[in-house]
Amino acid sequence: MWTTLLILFAAIVLLAGDQLTMPSPDRALSMLLRVFGVVLIVLFALPVLFKLLRISRLLTALVVVGSLGLGGRLLLMNGYLFSEEYRLLTELAGSELQEPMEFFEALSLLV
Numbered sequence: 578m579w580t581t582l583l584i585l586f587a588a589i590v591l592l593a594g595d596q597l598t599m600p601s602p603d604r605a606l607s608m609l610l611r612v613f614g615v616v617l618i619v620l621f622a623l624p625v626l627f628k629l630l631r632i633s634r635l636l637t638a639l640v641v642v643g644s645l646g647l648g649g650r651l652l653l654m655n656g657y658l659f660s661e662e663y664r665l666l667t668e669l670a671g672s673e674l675q676e677p678m679e680f681f682e683a684l685s686l687l688v
């Protein structure tokens with residue numbers, strides 16, 4: 578495992594060349610603390626949540642509704658990004674994909 582990580586790190590450094598930039602020390606520390614927090618949540622909170630979800634159907638329903646709500650909020654907040662991607666795809670694809678892309682645009686407007 579460590580050999581694979583070392584090879585991957587060396588490949589990133591060699592292939593990126595001058596494009597790699599080092600963040601400031603306070604930003605690097607902030608990123609490390611954020612990653613550490615996510616790792617702690619994954620290691621400790623998720624197993625407890627999964628055990629509770631097996632026990633309680635109400636909690637399962639709340640988690641599903643909450644995750645659907647967060648996903649819907651993300652789609653509503655970033656809807657313009659999706660429409661911009663559709664527009665770029667139709668410009669790049671030309672006439673052969675024009676009809677399916679118009680169909681997807683019409684579907685996205687309906688949803």
